[in-house]
Amino acid sequence: MSVHIERNEAPVLPQATPLTLINDTGHAVAGDGTGGFELPEPEILKSLYRRMVVARRFDTQVTALTRQGRLATYPSALGQEACEIGSVMALRTSDWLFPTYRDTIALLTRGISPADILEAFRGDWHSGYDPKAHRTAPAATPLATQALHAVGLGTAARLKGDNTVALTFLGDGATSEGDAHEAFNFAAVWQAPVIFMVQNNQFAISVPLKKQTHARMLADKAVGYGMPGYRVDGNDAAAVYAVVSAAVERARSGHGPTLIEGLTYRIEAHTNSDDPSRYRSNDDVLAWKARDPIERLEKYLVSQNLLSEDDRSAIAAEAESLAGDIRDAMNAEVEIDPLSLFDHVYAEPRPALLEQRQFLADELSASEDKS
Ligand SMILES: Cc1ncc(C[n+]2csc(CCOP(=O)(O)OP(=O)(O)O)c2C)c(N)n1
Numbered sequence: 001m002s003v004h005i006e007r008n009e010a011p012v013l014p015q016a017t018p019l020t021l022i023n024d025t026g027h028a029v030a031g032d033g034t035g036g037f038e039l040p041e042p043e044i045l046k047s048l049y050r051r052m053v054v055a056r057r058f059d060t061q062v063t064a065l066t067r068q069g070r071l072a073t074y075p076s077a078l079g080q081e082a083c084e085i086g087s088v089m090a091l092r093t094s095d096w097l098f099p100t101y102r103d104t105i106a107l108l109t110r111g112i113s114p115a116d117i118l119e120a121f122r123g124d125w126h127s128g129y130d131p132k133a134h135r136t137a138p139a140a141t142p143l144a145t146q147a148l149h150a151v152g153l154g155t156a157a158r159l160k161g162d163n164t165v166a167l168t169f170l171g172d173g174a175t176s177e178g179d180a181h182e183a184f185n186f187a188a189v190w191q192a193p194v195i196f197m198v199q200n201n202q203f204a205i206s207v208p209l210k211k212q213t214h215a216r217m218l219a220d221k222a223v224g225y226g227m228p229g230y231r232v233d234g235n236d237a238a239a240v241y242a243v244v245s246a247a248v249e250r251a252r253s254g255h256g257p258t259l260i261e262g263l264t265y266r267i268e269a270h271t272n273s274d275d276p277s278r279y280r281s282n283d284d285v286l287a288w289k290a291r292d293p294i295e296r297l298e299k300y301l302v303s304q305n306l307l308s309e310d311d312r313s314a315i316a317a318e319a320e321s322l323a324g325d326i327r328d329a330m331n332a333e334v335e336i337d338p339l340s341l342f343d344h345v346y347a348e349p350r351p352a353l354l355e356q357r358q359f360l361a362d363e364l365s366a367s368e369d370k371s
Pocket of ligand 1 (some may be wrong): 171177
């Protein structure tokens, strides 16, 4: 089946001032400042808030358990809640998500259980959840590979004539990878229904953005590929939700991909094995903490009488109950079959892999005989 591809008008350069709907003092931005986007409905804002609070509790709990040695590694998303959750909430459950290792709280928002999310970080399994059941690919560690997978799935959906949209998260550093270029290029050539959500959290481990790109900003890159680009305040969940929703709608109605740069900051270390004090100043961290995505939405909701004390208690209870579930799951000793490492690598087993499997099986039974 052939698909007719329309040429877009030459996209215009995105505006450099990040699109914001609720500013960092918790006030709704008026008039022209909104770039034509509208504040989401109160119910959506409340849901964004609730999910961000729960996600932060997830993050702080997992960081604590990592320090206790319960997980091998954890890339915190603390401070990036608006980007992660604002984006995912703009999807339908039938859409696909292609996440990276950083996006655990996006997985949580997709309804994947903490135990299943964390299995891979504990080193127990490649992916602790069934990607098809959740329409969420395993979180990619090789940078930018997930963007190609999103373009593949989006293109297949387009060819099949269904209206599935694929959203993929990339970091600022990932945009320097060849895979990102290939994904952007072919998404635009094939007009794939894909949203590239670039979370510009300023650093690729210790490498600042200015060493990754000479472009004015990451959103500008969209224009060269022939797709629209937006720079959004990545700490404003309302703006992220509104801009991503518009991109999803555009993709779903056959108008191709969008690249969105969410300007945000990674408050914690890259992972628990990194010391960020070696490459960034505490003043920067404090300045970004003052722009906290949760606090600003809370201020707005309170000012509009949309968040009662009862609401807050219920959200706090939900967050604490989730933290308890995480502790239970990570404190449980699980039996892992080392041979399961070879399951699901290929749909049809390959001789070389079977040989390696047999080698490990022999080693295991030899060590059992000795003990
Ligand atoms: C192809 C590839 N090269 C190098 C790495 C090692 N690596 C892991 S994370 C990282 C930095 C990524 O930064 P960014 O894309 O900005 O994402 P962030 O971790 O900040 O969310 C690097 C270089 C990798 N995982 N994959």
